[in-house]
Amino acid sequence: MNRALALALTGLAGAAGWYLCLDISAAAEREMPAARWLWYGGHVAAAAPVLLIAPIQFMAGIRGARPAVHRWLGRVYLGLSLVAGVMAVALGLTMEAQGTELPLVMFGLLWIGFSALAWLAARKRDWTAHRQFTIRSFAIATSFVLLHLLQAGEAVLFGWLDWPELRYATRGWLSLVLPLLAAEAYLSWWPAARRVFAKR
Template structure:
């Protein structure tokens, strides 16, 4: 959690249009700090995924860390290639994965026997919570930024003869 504090705090400022437009140097500096925090947060999650004693948490934590690291690195690569639209989308995904710690805390406070009343095994409930803690935020971002725009896109595709 400590390694993710930087990205959690800096993320909202990075998405603030006024800051990006009026103070691009501040945006870049905060972005570098965000990337370093996300890198350490992702590596910490990777370490936890490899070493945690809870069997049901190993795979979800490992995949969360790999996905978070990928999204952060992809955001950096796309901005280096001057692909601002791609950078924005990868940065949003990276931030959603950083927010997993907050999301897990929020849904973790709900008694699991109430949340997952249909699952009898406490171990399976824990594993389900681990998976949902990062799958739901990521799928929500995909729904908002990828799937819904594709469904509402009214451009017609032209076929080449």
């Protein structure tokens, strides 16, 4: 494992732990029904490990040398993503803050959909589609980390918005849309742009 990859994995591990601690701390300060605690805790517990598993899945060395490990981790990733996605949909449908329900529900549905499509593509041995949908699934998984980053910088980024509800909604939509844009830019826009500007 090279140094850059080791640093990236360490950073993702730190981000997962940071997210987990922040969410538990924030949730402890709020009064929530027992059922909502179940959705919330299940989502956090399932989502955080995905950040650690996904980078390992993208390592060509492990895929080639230890395919059984790749397949086993892929099943774990799929299961955790499906659980976290279902919990996110349940949370979105019961959100108290108006304006954040729809992006959270869409986040959960897209996570479920991309993860399922990645699995189906692997079953059909369509490795190109499998890789593309796994990248999209991982991009969606990073949304919850981006959400907390935006929340931490809310005073600077969204201080010009007077209504707290509008700031919450803006943060929710940006945390959903920006990772999707990044994934599509990597998968299609940037390769297409390189072809357009390539010297002939």
